[in-house]
Amino acid sequence: MRLKLLGAGGGRLGSLAGLGRSGAGALALPGCLLYTRTGAAPHLTHDTLREVRGVPGVAHIALPALAEIHDVLEEYKEGAAKFMGLPDAVLYCSLHDPVTPCPSGYNTNKMVSLWGSSGRMEMTASKFMDIQRAIQPDWFQCISDGDTISGEAGRKRAKKSVDRSLSFLDICLQLQEKSPELQGSVMFGAIEGGDILEERLRSARETAKRPVGGFLLDGFQGSAMAKETKLKLIASVTAELPEDKPRIIHGIGKPDEVLECIERGVDIFESFFPFQVTERGCALVFSYDCHPDPEATVLTENGTQDLEKNGAQEDQEEVSKADPEMTPFEISLKDKKYHDDFGPLLEGCSCYCCQRHTRAYVHHLLVTNELLAGVLLMMHNFQHYFGFFSAIRDALRDSKLDQLKELVFRQALQGPANTTLR
Amino acid sequence: VLRIVAECGRSRARAGELRLPHGNVPCPVFMPVGTRGTAKGLTAAQLAALGCRICLGNTFHLGTRPGSELVRRSGGLHGFMDWPHNLLTDSGGFQMVSLLELSEVSEEGVRFQPPHGGEQILLSPEKSMEIQNALGADIVMQLDDVVSSTTTGPRVEEAMHRSVRWLDRCLAAHARPQQQLLFAIVQGGLDRVIWGSRFPAMTQRDVPGFAIGGLSGGEDKAQFWRTVKFSAEHLPRDKPRYLMGVGYATDLVVCVALGCDMFDCVFPTRTARFGSALVPWGSLQLKNQQFAKDFRPIDADCGCPTCQRYSRAYLHALLRSNTAALHLLTLHNIAYQV
Numbered sequence: 001m002r003l004k005l006l007g008a009g010g011g012r013l014g015s016l017a018g019l020g021r022s023g024a025g026a027l028a029l030p031g032c033l034l035y036t037r038t039g040a041a042p043h044l045t046h047d048t049l050r051e052v053r054g055v056p057g058v059a060h061i062a063l064p065a066l067a068e069i070h071d072v073l074e075e076y077k078e079g080a081a082k083f084m085g086l087p088d089a090v091l092y093c094s095l096h097d098p099v100t101p102c103p104s105g106y107n108t109n110k111m112v113s114l115w116g117s118s119g120r121m122e123m124t125a126s127k128f129m130d131i132q133r134a135i136q137p138d139w140f141q142c143i144s145d146g147d148t149i150s151g152e153a154g155r156k157r158a159k160k161s162v163d164r165s166l167s168f169l170d171i172c173l174q175l176q177e178k179s180p181e182l183q184g185s186v187m188f189g190a191i192e193g194g195d196i197l198e199e200r201l202r203s204a205r206e207t208a209k210r211p212v213g214g215f216l217l218d219g220f221q222g223s224a225m226a227k228e229t230k231l232k233l234i235a236s237v238t239a240e241l242p243e244d245k246p247r248i249i250h251g252i253g254k255p256d257e258v259l260e261c262i263e264r265g266v267d268i269f270e271s272f273f274p275f276q277v278t279e280r281g282c283a284l285v286f287s288y289d290c291h292p293d294p295e296a297t298v299l300t301e302n303g304t305q306d307l308e309k310n311g312a313q314e315d316q317e318e319v320s321k322a323d324p325e326m327t328p329f330e331i332s333l334k335d336k337k338y339h340d341d342f343g344p345l346l347e348g349c350s351c352y353c354c355q356r357h358t359r360a361y362v363h364h365l366l367v368t369n370e371l372l373a374g375v376l377l378m379m380h381n382f383q384h385y386f387g388f389f390s391a392i393r394d395a396l397r398d399s400k401l402d403q404l405k406e407l408v409f410r411q412a413l414q415g416p417a418n419t420t421l422r
Numbered sequence: 423v424l425r426i427v428a429e430c431g432r433s434r435a436r437a438g439e440l441r442l443p444h445g446n447v448p449c450p451v452f453m454p455v456g457t458r459g460t461a462k463g464l465t466a467a468q469l470a471a472l473g474c475r476i477c478l479g480n481t482f483h484l485g486t487r488p489g490s491e492l493v494r495r496s497g498g499l500h501g502f503m504d505w506p507h508n509l510l511t512d513s514g515g516f517q518m519v520s521l522l523e524l525s526e527v528s529e530e531g532v533r534f535q536p537p538h539g540g541e542q543i544l545l546s547p548e549k550s551m552e553i554q555n556a557l558g559a560d561i562v563m564q565l566d567d568v569v570s571s572t573t574t575g576p577r578v579e580e581a582m583h584r585s586v587r588w589l590d591r592c593l594a595a596h597a598r599p600q601q602q603l604l605f606a607i608v609q610g611g612l613d614r615v616i617w618g619s620r621f622p623a624m625t626q627r628d629v630p631g632f633a634i635g636g637l638s639g640g641e642d643k644a645q646f647w648r649t650v651k652f653s654a655e656h657l658p659r660d661k662p663r664y665l666m667g668v669g670y671a672t673d674l675v676v677c678v679a680l681g682c683d684m685f686d687c688v689f690p691t692r693t694a695r696f697g698s699a700l701v702p703w704g705s706l707q708l709k710n711q712q713f714a715k716d717f718r719p720i721d722a723d724c725g726c727p728t729c730q731r732y733s734r735a736y737l738h739a740l741l742r743s744n745t746a747a748l749h750l751l752t753l754h755n756i757a758y759q760v
Binding site: 043084370 | 461483504715731742743744750
């Protein structure tokens with residue numbers, strides 16, 4: 001694995017190359033992973049995933065689903081990627097699934113609890129490495145104690161998370177040396193420490209001393225940590241890390257938060273966010289186009305002014321009925337107003353769904369509980385999200401990150417700037 | 423409409439093609455069911471890639487949600503689903519049997535209380551044609567007076583005679599005979615004496631095709647195939663014969679031998695959503711533990727995308743966490759039936 005940085009200001013623009021078994025895999029940075037559930041993109045078969053543009057070169061799978069079939073993988077012997085029908089994929093195995101809640105209080109000095117479809121599993125460092133030997137991932141998160149996100153963790157708990165994680169890391173590095181199956185696998189060290197700056201710095205410095213291939217910023221999931229604290233800690237942590245190794249962060253998905261993290265030295269994100277949007281029957285419609293067609297801007301700006309008058313009241317009603325998790329970056333297709341809206345989910349979007357179907361059709365599918373709703377929404381939401389990361393890289397290249405930030409942050413407050421992409 | 427290419431010397435089977443407004447369809451043909459304007463979890467592109475050139479939409483369901491007017495404004499069901507090939511809609515009549523508690527039949531038509539709320543609807547032959555004209559399918563079905571195949575007595579005869587009268591009303595109300603082919607439906611239970619008396623009336627009507635309805639509803643198998651044989655024998659040779667609601671693979675083979683050309687059934691798609699994969703020797707319940715370490719594909723001889731890439735063991739694992747597993751099974755089951 002080779003990391004190359006192109007030295008743009010405001011973020012680490014670059015790429016990772018030489019990935020995977022074949023060494024032909026690559027990931028543009030800053031970028032995201034392809035979120036999968038047991039190796040398949042949610043709702044999407046191999047051929048429908050192929051219709052999505054900009055699918056990232058690294059797929060993300062969570063350990064619990066694979067741990068539950070450990071015996072199957074052991075018998076299979078040829079690794080999880082091949083088992084899941086992805087023989088050429090570059091696979092990153094995280095400890096937890098970003099979408100599954102992890103109740104607090106179930107870790108000890110020797111063991112971390114994982115949460116899967118059949119409930120809680122206890123994982124020691126050695127069992128963890130046994131399973132990784134059967135999975136044979138390209139990248140994997142080292143087992144760590146990240147149970148500091150509930151908001152009740154104090155300094156002592158934060159210190160424990162760092163101590164335990166370092167201890168796990170050392171054990172696992174030793175075990176990796178003795179495992180022929182894992183010689184080609186890159187271990188990512190998890191940086192813990194809760195919301196205590198001292199502990200975060202200690203975790204970063206100590207982890208960086210170990211021969212890990214990359215770093216994972218863990219414990220920033222959820223909403224318990226104050227935003228300012230979160231951002232300050234992320235910046236402090238990355239400042240301690242070597243430039244030439246990639247930094248992944250877990251649990252960050254919203255566009256504004258992604259930009260904030262990129263500014264603070266993070267390279268790689270998950271893509272569970274478009275999946276969550278899909279599950280609530282919504283479509284991502286936020287704009288990331290910093291160079292809108294001037295004519296279109298005039299039209300839509302005038303349009304929005306008219307709508308503002310009626311819009312305000314309508315939005316109030318809509319917000320109160322909508323899913324509480326809904327963000328300003330999306331529209332809810334279940335809303336009755338889309339019943340006869342014959343426009344695409346997002347004007348100007350080139351995804352499979354927007355090219356062939358209408359909001360009215362997707363609304364109908366959602367109202368009648370048809371499985372195809374999830375398929376079409378997932379295709380759109382993934383493509384839009386991957387396009388966002390592409391836009392970030394373009395903005396870094398063209399020194400226009402500030403404009404992109406301004407555009408996205410404005411929408412974080414107000415909702416989608418206009419309903420057209422260009 | 424039907425061009426016969428070959429006829430079997432020993433059975434009544436024939437191979438040919440249906441010449442339909444959205445392209446030719448080789449037959450015998452199995453038509454997947456896409457009740458509400460979607461072939462369940464499959465995209466229109468996937469369905470076409472499996473070789474499907476005709477599938478079904480359901481008039482009753484689409485007529486209630488989202489309503490035929492909305493579908494018409496979307497460019498008909500073809501535009502709504504983005505389906506470039508052929509479509510067949512039923513009349514809405516089958517729901518009379520399957521949702522019996524909510525309906526009431528008279529000479530006028532069928533009164534429905536929609537299960538999802540709303541006012542009572544009268545589905546008359548005229549109304550059914552109006553909806554089907556708006557949906558725009560290539561083949562539309564007459565509204566027929568459906569009785570359960572296990573019903574006996576005077577109701578059966580009443581239904582048959584009424585169906586002929588309703589066929590005439592459908593023919594009269596049909597506003598798009600050039601773009602949409604109206605098929606008649608023969609049925610009336612399993613009593614061949616009654617059937618025999620009525621057949622000439624039906625087959626005299628100048629319709630492009632005939633369907634055999636009222637079967638595949640739990641009747642005795644021996645009776646079932648006898649009725650199919652009798653019906654096929656008495657329907658014109660040079661028009662397509664559509665056996666509605668059939669079915670399982672064995673039944674398909676038998677009924678082709680008896681002279682039927684077109685089939686539809688929810689079974690392959692529905693059973694996929696329960697984790698069941700169809701194979702020539704039966705079906706595999708992939709949720710069962712026995713498949714956890716079975717690294718073979720569903721069927722080594724199957725060329726579908728699912729069998730090309732995935733093992734039974736993987737599908738077993740995927741079924742727990744990802745609806746994509748259901749779609750993979752749907753792909754396989756439709757490929758199998760088609």
